[in-house]
Every structure is written in C-alpha cells, then in structure tokens.
Amino acid sequence: MAPNRGASALLKGKDAFPTRQMAILAICRICEPIAFMSIFPYAYFMIEKFGVASSPAQISMYVGMVTSAFAFAEGISGAFWGRLSDRVGRKKVLLGGLFGTGLSMLLLGFAQNFQMALLARALGGLLNGNIGVLQTTVAELVTVEKHQPRAYSIMPFVWCLGTIIGSSLGGLLADPASHFSLFKGTVFETYPYLLPNVMCTGVVAIGLTVGLLFLEETHEEKKFDQDRGLEMGQWILNKVWRGQTDYTPLSDKDGSLDERNPMLDDHRSPNYQSTTSSPTLCSSRSSLAEPPPFSLDAVREPAPTLREAFTPQVCLNIAGYGILAFHTISLEQLLPILMSRExxxxxxxxxxxxxxGFHFSSETIGIILAVQGALQMFAQLVIFPWISNRLGSLRTFWLTIASYPFLYLVAPYLALLPPHLRIPGIVMLLLWKVTAQSLSYPSLAIMLANAAPSKKVLGTLNGAAASSASICRGFGPTVSGALDTVGSGMGVSGLAWWTCAGIAAIGWIPGCFMMEERKRPGFRGVEEDEEVGLGGPLADSDSDSGSVITLTPEETGQAVLSKQDI
Known part of the structure; x- marks a missing residue:
C-alpha cells in the first residue's frame, strides 16, 4: 500500500526551520544591544560633566562602575526571570524585559548626576532577564537537531549588528546642541544625552510592539493559552491582506512550535477534522486555553525539582559560561588599551x-573595531554552522577553549612588532578573537539546551547560566583593569593578558568533563525524519506522557489518530 502523502507532508513540514518566528525573535533581540551599547561613546564625557571625579583616572573608574552596574544587576536577577518564565511563559517575560530596557534608557537620558545614571543602569539590569529566556525560546522553537547550529548563530549575529547600530547612535546623537543649532534652547540642551536614549527607547518600543502582536508562546503548557496580542496581530494582518480570513499562526506551517504531531493541535490546524469513525476525537474545545481532548499533555509529570534540574552536566555548563564570560569581556577591555598605548x-x-602598544589614533581604533564587528557577523553566520555541523557542539567548544590561552599569551608581544607588521598583527589577532567567540558561546548554548532534564526547567537553567555570565562580566573589566594598572607600573604590560590566559586555562577543567547530550526530552534527531510510512511512528514519543502517536490507514485514504499507552 502506498504511504500516506498527507502524513509525509506534515512530518516534512514539522522538520522545516521556523524562519518567521526566529525573525520576530531577532527583532525583539536587536533592541537590547542597541540600547546597551549606545552609552559607550559618550560615557566618559557624561561622567566628566557630572563633576563627580577629581582626576581623569577617576573618570575611568566611575565609567567602569556605570557600565558594570548593568551586568551585576542582571546577574542578580537573571535566575529569577528564568524561573518566572518557567511558570508564566516566555513571551510575558521577554516583553517585560523589553519594557524594563526602555524605561532604564529614558531614566538615563534624564540623569543629571552620577547616582541617577548608576540607578538607571542597575534598573535596566534588574528588569531585564532576556538573555537566558531568549536562549530558552530558541531551544523550544528549534526541535530538529540539524537546525541547531543555524538557529543558535542568529542571536549572536543580531547582537553584533545591534552593537554597531547602538554605538553609532550614541556617538552621533550625544550632546546634539553642541553640534546642531536646531537643538539649542531645547530640552536636549538641558539633557545632552537624552536624544540617543529617546531614539533607543523608540527602537525598543518597536520591538515590544512586534513581540506583542506576532511572537508566539513556546512554553509547552502556556502555548495553549489565549493570546490577545497575537489575535490582534492576526486581525491587523487580515486587514492588510484581506484575502486571509482564517486564523493562521505566524509560525511557519512547515515549522510548527509544537514538539508533537501538528495534527493534534486543532487550534493550529483549523482545517483538520477527525473522521466520523473516531468519535472520541470529534469533540471540540471551547477556547484556545483548553488543550485538545486527545492531546498528549493530558497526562503531565511535575517539573523536576531544582536539585534534579541542576545535573552535573548542567553545572559544568554554567561554570563554563562564567569562566568564558570573565576572560572574553576582559579581552574586550584590554584590546583597545593595547591599541592606544604608546x-x-x-x-x-x-x-x-x-x-x-600600537599607538593607534582613535579614528584607527574605531575603524578596527567596526571591522571586528563585521568579521564577527560573518563568523557567526557562516563559520560556526559549518564547523558545528561537522564536529558537533562539544568538539567545537573544545577547539575554542583550547586556543584561548595561547591568544592571551601572544597578544602583548604584538606591540613589539615593527611598524609595517602591526596592522597585519592586529588583523590576525582579531580573526582569532572573533572566530573563537563565535564558536564558543553558541556551542555552550546548544549543550545546555540538550543537557536540560526537562523542558519545564529550561528557563531556570538558562537564567542561571545568564546570571553566571553577567556576574563574571561585571568582575572582569574591574579585575583586568586593576591588573593592567599594576603591570604598567612594574613595566610588565602583559600581566593582565597572562592572567587571562591562566583563567582561560582553568576553563579546560569543566570542558574536559562535559558530554554532548544529543537527545533532550521532546527533541527530534535526523534519523527520525527517515520513516513516514503508514503504521509507523508519525511523531517522536512524548517523554511527559509516555505515549506514542501512530498513523493507521482507512479505506477512504484518510488518517485516523490512535493513542497507544506504553
């Protein structure tokens, strides 16, 4: 008997990449690096205008406090937001984080003293736990193993693009009254750093609106709840494209959010009707909040406890995040110092x-950093998926952490190169740096998602990893800056670099004990794509309910779903 083509099409569609939802998630994501990075071009001048520092050296210290306040506050609250997303859903927490980002930017724009600026940055970190929740959303969107490298390269790419846009906005729009007569005598003269923050808040508002109207919930239980924002977004689309009258979710038809058979979710497939020969499947639901009567979610196991969630592999991954974040953020600070020094x-x-050092001008440093951003975007979109698909996430991570200490050992010696070799030397260093960063962070994210004992605690685990990284990012610039000052006084400019090499070598310890968990609950591998015959498994087994969905033929050529309890 010929295989059922409808079932084949459904399974093939289920394996497609969820392009639309990833694009919507990227729009929400890009708002944050734009807002976060816009302060860096004018932070020094803002602190100088506050008059809180008595010397140029103190200005640098206060700038470090303002920039680190966000990371420390985010580290404190990251685990809380991740845990909350496991309870109330991903979308609500993501939108709340965007709102908090916009509020903190407005407060920073109106700040006229150091305390207000510090409070605004700290508030932004406290109200924003989106790093971990975004990773969780990506993990729940992408349920096919072969799509992971591609999916996990998109968010870092968006971050790189956002940092370039944010830095440009901050540099061009800060203190506009000093450069454009149009702004003289306006509120932007009283608050010289309000304009870039208003622009960034506008970008955040756009992302918040797009997320509210078009982002779908990915939490395995909350995605059945009614979403007024999504309904409003669909209504708007129906008005724009009048030919579209039925409710069609923005998730690709060939890339459903659901881990289970898309035929099971009748609110996502309105044209599907069970046959009359299966009366138990013919009952309808009164609302979207009510799961289908034959849904595999009918029998649910409770979420793992915190002790069960933080398995040894998860803890090793979180430790790897912290160590990696510490020395990579230190690298971001030490590199401009190396290029600026005499x-x-x-x-x-x-x-x-x-x-x-290299004794480059500020213009040259700006061009080099812009080139670095472009190189990192290329490495993120092209190099990482290519290598990860061939080596796997664990081997890719091993490759990068093995090379980091040698990068830090070599970097200070580049200052001893003759003048005609300095640009090639710094280009080599940048290529090494951006490739290592583009490979290491997404690999860790994939391994953490696959090591989670249940999807019900993905938000908690990603939040804990984000907190670990944020706290270490807060300490990194302070520690490396202090070591660089001590080393310069001793005539050893490589002291901070070599300390980072030692810390990166410590990262080998958790890396050596990590294992690649290729089958997280509800995850589908490539081998499950191969058989779509009648009577064979149509979807993967549901780990929560302990059930398998099978497809059996009827004389009419249609398919009837039957549930076999194991």
Missing amino acids: EAPGNQQLPFKFIG
Whole structure:
C-alpha cells in the first residue's frame, strides 16, 4: 500500500526551520544591544560633566562602575526571570524585559548626576532577564537537531549588528546642541544625552510592539493559552491582506512550535477534522486555553525539582559560561588599551618585562573595531554552522577553549612588532578573537539546551547560566583593569593578558568533563525524519506522557489518530 502523502507532508513540514518566528525573535533581540551599547561613546564625557571625579583616572573608574552596574544587576536577577518564565511563559517575560530596557534608557537620558545614571543602569539590569529566556525560546522553537547550529548563530549575529547600530547612535546623537543649532534652547540642551536614549527607547518600543502582536508562546503548557496580542496581530494582518480570513499562526506551517504531531493541535490546524469513525476525537474545545481532548499533555509529570534540574552536566555548563564570560569581556577591555598605548621604548627586558602598544589614533581604533564587528557577523553566520555541523557542539567548544590561552599569551608581544607588521598583527589577532567567540558561546548554548532534564526547567537553567555570565562580566573589566594598572607600573604590560590566559586555562577543567547530550526530552534527531510510512511512528514519543502517536490507514485514504499507552 502506498504511504500516506498527507502524513509525509506534515512530518516534512514539522522538520522545516521556523524562519518567521526566529525573525520576530531577532527583532525583539536587536533592541537590547542597541540600547546597551549606545552609552559607550559618550560615557566618559557624561561622567566628566557630572563633576563627580577629581582626576581623569577617576573618570575611568566611575565609567567602569556605570557600565558594570548593568551586568551585576542582571546577574542578580537573571535566575529569577528564568524561573518566572518557567511558570508564566516566555513571551510575558521577554516583553517585560523589553519594557524594563526602555524605561532604564529614558531614566538615563534624564540623569543629571552620577547616582541617577548608576540607578538607571542597575534598573535596566534588574528588569531585564532576556538573555537566558531568549536562549530558552530558541531551544523550544528549534526541535530538529540539524537546525541547531543555524538557529543558535542568529542571536549572536543580531547582537553584533545591534552593537554597531547602538554605538553609532550614541556617538552621533550625544550632546546634539553642541553640534546642531536646531537643538539649542531645547530640552536636549538641558539633557545632552537624552536624544540617543529617546531614539533607543523608540527602537525598543518597536520591538515590544512586534513581540506583542506576532511572537508566539513556546512554553509547552502556556502555548495553549489565549493570546490577545497575537489575535490582534492576526486581525491587523487580515486587514492588510484581506484575502486571509482564517486564523493562521505566524509560525511557519512547515515549522510548527509544537514538539508533537501538528495534527493534534486543532487550534493550529483549523482545517483538520477527525473522521466520523473516531468519535472520541470529534469533540471540540471551547477556547484556545483548553488543550485538545486527545492531546498528549493530558497526562503531565511535575517539573523536576531544582536539585534534579541542576545535573552535573548542567553545572559544568554554567561554570563554563562564567569562566568564558570573565576572560572574553576582559579581552574586550584590554584590546583597545593595547591599541592606544604608546609604542614600546628601546630598553626592553625580554621575555617578560616590557611595556608598549600600537599607538593607534582613535579614528584607527574605531575603524578596527567596526571591522571586528563585521568579521564577527560573518563568523557567526557562516563559520560556526559549518564547523558545528561537522564536529558537533562539544568538539567545537573544545577547539575554542583550547586556543584561548595561547591568544592571551601572544597578544602583548604584538606591540613589539615593527611598524609595517602591526596592522597585519592586529588583523590576525582579531580573526582569532572573533572566530573563537563565535564558536564558543553558541556551542555552550546548544549543550545546555540538550543537557536540560526537562523542558519545564529550561528557563531556570538558562537564567542561571545568564546570571553566571553577567556576574563574571561585571568582575572582569574591574579585575583586568586593576591588573593592567599594576603591570604598567612594574613595566610588565602583559600581566593582565597572562592572567587571562591562566583563567582561560582553568576553563579546560569543566570542558574536559562535559558530554554532548544529543537527545533532550521532546527533541527530534535526523534519523527520525527517515520513516513516514503508514503504521509507523508519525511523531517522536512524548517523554511527559509516555505515549506514542501512530498513523493507521482507512479505506477512504484518510488518517485516523490512535493513542497507544506504553
């Protein structure tokens, strides 16, 4: 008997990449790096205008406090927001985080003293737990193993793009009254840093609106709840494209959010009707909040406890996040210092006691950092998926953490190169840096998602990982900056770099004990795509209910769903 083509099409559609929802998620994601990075071009001048510092050295210290306040506050609240997303759903927490980001940007724009600026940045971190929740949403959207590298490369790419846009907005729009007569005598002269923050808040508002109207819930239980925002978004689309009258979710028909058979969710497939020969499947639901009567969610196991959720593999992954975040954020601070520092004098005491830098101008440094952003976007979209598909997430991660210490050991010696080799030297360093970063973070994210004992605690685990990374990002610039100051006083400009090499080498310890969990609950691998015959499994087994859906033929050529309890 010929295989059922409708079932084949459904299973094929289920394996497609969820392009539309990933695009909507990317629009929500790009708002945050734009808002976060816009402060960096004018932070020094803002602190100087506050008059809180008595010397240029103190200005740098206060700038570090303002920029680190966000990371510390985010580290404190990240686990809470992740846990909350496991209870109330991903979408509500994501939208709340965007709202908190916009509010903090407005407060920063109206800040006229250091305390207000510090409070605004800290508030932004406290109200924003979106890093971990976004990773959770991606993990729930992408349920086919072969799509993971592609999916997990998109969010870092969006972050890189947002940092470029945010830095440009902050540099161009700060203190507009000093550059454009149009703004003289306006509120933007009284509050010189309000304009870039208003623009960034506008971008956040756009992302908040798009998310409210078009982002679908991915939580396995909350996605059945009625979503007024999504209904309003569909109504707007129906008005724009009048030919579309039925409710059609924005998730791709060939890339459903559901881990189970899409035929089971009748509110997502309104044209599907069970046959009359199966009266038990013919009952209808009164609302979207009521799961289908034959849904596999009818029998649910409770979420794992915190002790059960934080398995050894999960803990190793979270430790890896913290160590990686510490030395990579230190690298982001030390690299501009190396490029700015005066050239090395002639009397050096090699191999360890030497001091010097590239002595590049600020314009040259700006161009180099812009090139770095472009290189990282390319590495994120092209190099990472290619390598990860061939080596797997664990081997890709091993490759990067093995190379990091050598990068830090070599970097300070580049200042000793002759002038005609300095640009090639820094380009080599940047290529090494962006490739390592583009490979390491997405690999960790994939391994954490696959190591989760249940989808019900994905938000909690990603929130804990985000907290670990944020706290270490807060300490990294402070510690590396202090070590660089001490090393410069001793005539050893490589002290901070070599300390980072030692910390990166410590990252080998958890990495050596990590294992690649390729089958998280509800996850579908490539091998499950191969058989679509009648009477064979149509969808993967549901780990929560312990049931398998099978497809059996009827004389009419249609399919009837039957449930076999194991």
